[in-house]
Amino acid sequence: MKKGDLASGDTNVAAITPSTLNPSNFTRSNSLAGYITPAGPRKNLVILTGMQATGLVWxxxxxxxxxxxxxxxxxxxxxQTYSVKASKEVILCGGVIGSAQLLQVSGVGPKSLMDSLRIQSVVDLPGVGQNLQDHEATSVTWSVDGATWADLAGNATLQEEQLAEYRESSTGLWTYINEAVAYPNIQDIMGTSAETWISTVSSQLSSALSSLSTAQSLDSTVLKGITEQFNVQLDMLRNGVGQLEIIMTMLAGAGNVGIQVAQQHAWSRGELRISSASVWDYPTINPNYLSNGWDVDIMNAGIKFVRRVGSTAPMSSYLKTEGGGTSGATTDVAINNYVANAIATGYHPIGTCSMLPLDMGGVVDTTLRVYGTANVRVIDASVMPIHVTAHTTAPAYAIAEYGADIVKMAYWPVPPPSSSTTSKAGGATSTPGSSSEDDAVTGGLSQNQRTVAIAASIGGAAAVAALIAVLFFIRRRGQKAKAQEDAYSGAYATDQRRSDLPMQTLSQSDLHAPIIPFKDGGKSDYRMSASTMDTAQLHAATPLQEHQHLHYDAPQSPGYAYNSQTYNPYTDVSAPGTPYMPPASGLAPGNAHEYQPVSGRASPGSNNGPRI
Structure with a gap:
């Protein structure tokens, strides 16, 4: 493994990973600050917080x-239930859990599931909720000299002191982020035994797929898709693609740090199934962690790999004594039992609405449209059919950007055919047609194009008058847009050092507030509908809550409409969350492929997984 660039296409490197930071002041950013706030208020955008989509209307x-x-x-x-009418499309961005759940409660999914819950089947799509994948993770910890994040997380006084230092000088414990990562491949992890292990995987591929199909009662199309994925994953092993993420964790307890081991291409496949016809009832989510023994093998080798890293200089001079559950695990059986007990989500689920061919259990096509529907798309990480050696933030943004382009291209007007031909030399020669040919061409144009053709024949005076009117309108609109652009440019200028300056600038400018739906029956800019661009119409019998100031960390009230003039994503700094800690329980001895699952979790291949 070598030092490299994660954006180069070769993930088998150690590198400093990019983080979602505001480049002007180096505070943490997000999609709201990056996309919504800089765009400013606009009449064709309404954002409702504290609301749950309950179903699609067909x-x-x-x-x-x-x-x-x-x-x-x-x-x-x-x-109160509200409805929004779609004049063009409905786009689901509910994430790996939400999008699949909403499709299923709306009758799009396995027909057998729909029938069992007495939901009208709209589209029989077996792949919805299947092919769930995640980055499975655990860690090895060591004692260290000096303070760690755990000291900060458990000490309110220290938090306030460090927060004051951060606000004063942008220094201190709050400035630390996990940014150094490495992605070793199977050869790095297993050494000389890697090729033998890969050969074993190759020889057992068919039997593993058969066991998976039987254990999870997979539809034949879903099994076909997973079969193709397994072949791709086998190629990844042979071609040196990173199989683990190695990253430091500062939340391993007071006086301790850890090295996280996160499997990037798990062979286990989970599923999501709704438990009722209501979105208010949690779906059953069975990630099926470690249901495939190859995952146990990789995690076992990963534990040994990070131990070697920790015992190698210069790391060995900082990491003192190994602790936690791995400290006494010296045999494969003990390591496997630790992995089975301590494994947890890497918070990178994908796959429940996979972009695959329909006959491979696919849910969306290459335009992100749900199979069997005319106007429903899914644009989020659930469309990823196979996992990546990376965090899912960048891929999710990429899917969103590309998805937006797909939607825009679907509705942009197509220009009329050119009336000139291009010679081989690259020059254009005019080929005017006869009067009858012109009529024939005009007759084949769209309504908009025919209107333009008729308008062109009205006369010079009318054309000039129309042009002047259009230019005057554009000039006024340009002046107004320039004023708003200046306000936003000033707010996000690169010389702004403190994180609270952008919103202060915006709040002092004369910008239009966004629409707050349901306020006054549609009599002003604060209207009841969002139908300005004929994209949607909102209906409600009861007005929602009026506009209010909302702090970054305040609970969001139902019906609150986002207003960029008062919402400051930078003012308040949230403390880092505490890591997920699985319940401790004793595990029966086993080997690499036989272990007892933690109480409360799904047994490998079962359908009674945890309800999350």
Missing amino acids: GSKSNGGAVATGVNFAASAGT
């Missing part, structure tokens, strides 16, 4: 499939 089917005419949503179970 109209009559077209030749392209089922047509979604809108979405129902509510603040909580038993409260």
Whole structure:
């Protein structure tokens, strides 16, 4: 393994990974600060917080499939339900859990599941909720001299002191982020035994797929897709693709640090299934961690690998004594039992709405449209069909960017055919047609194009007058846009040092507030609908809550409409969260492929996994 660039296409490197930071002041950023806030308020965008989509509304089917005419949503179970009507498309961005759940409660998913819950089946799509993958993770810890993040997390006084230092000088414990990572491949991890292990995997591939299909009662199309994925993963092993993420963790307890071991390409596959026809009932999520013994093998080798890293200079001069559950694990059986007990999510789930061919259990096509529907797309990490050697933040942004381009291209007008031909030399020669040919061409144009053709023949005076009017309108709109652009540019100028300056600048500018739906029945800019661009119409019998100031860490009230003039994503700094700690329980001795799952978790291959 070598030092390298994670963006180069070769993930088998050690590198400093990019972080989501505001480059002007080096505070943590997010999609709100990066996309919504700089864009400013606009009449064709309404953001409702504290709301849950409860189901898609279906109209009559077209030749392209089922047509979604809108979405129902509510603040909580038993409260007023609202509807938003869609004139073009419904786009799901609920994430790996939310998008699959919403499709299933709306009748899109395995028909057997729909029938069992008495949900009208709209599209029989076996892949919805299947192919769930995650980065499985655990860690090895050592004692160290000096303070760690654990000291900060457990000491409120120290938190305030360090926060004051951060706000004063942008220094101190709050400035630390995990940024040094490495992605060793199977050859790095297993050494000379890697090729033998890869050969074993290759010879057992068919039997592993058969066991998976039987254990999870997979539809034949889903099994076909996973078969193709397994072949790809086998190629990844042979071609040196990173199989583990190695990263330091400062939350291993007071006086301790850890090195996390996170498997990047798990062979286990989980699933998500709704438990009722209501989104208010949690779906059953069975990640099936370690249900494939090859995952246990890789994690076992990963524990040994990070031990070698920790005992090698210069790390060995900082890491003192190994502690935690691995300290006494000297045999493969003991290591495997530790892995089975301590394994947890890496918070990188994917796959429940996979972009695959329909006959491979796919849910969306290459335009992100759900199979069997005419106007429903999924644009989030759930469309990723196979995992990546990386965190899922950058891929999720990439999917969103590309998905936005797909949607825009679908509705941009197509220019009329050119009336000139290009010679081989690259020059254009005019080929005017006869009057009858012109009429024929005009007759084949769209309504907009025919309107333009007719307008061109009205006369010179009318054309000039129309042009002047258009230019005057554009000039006024440009002046208004320039004023708003200046305000936002000033707010996000690169010389802003402190993180609270951007929103102060915006709050002092004369910018239009965004729409707050349901306020006054549609009589002003604060109107009841968002139909300005004919994209949607909101209906409600009861007004939602009026606009209010919302702090970064304040609970969001149902119906709150985001207002960039008062919402400051930089003002408050949230403390780092505490890591997920699985319940401790004794595990029966076993070997690399036989172990007892932690109480409360799903047994390998079972369908009664944890309800999250």
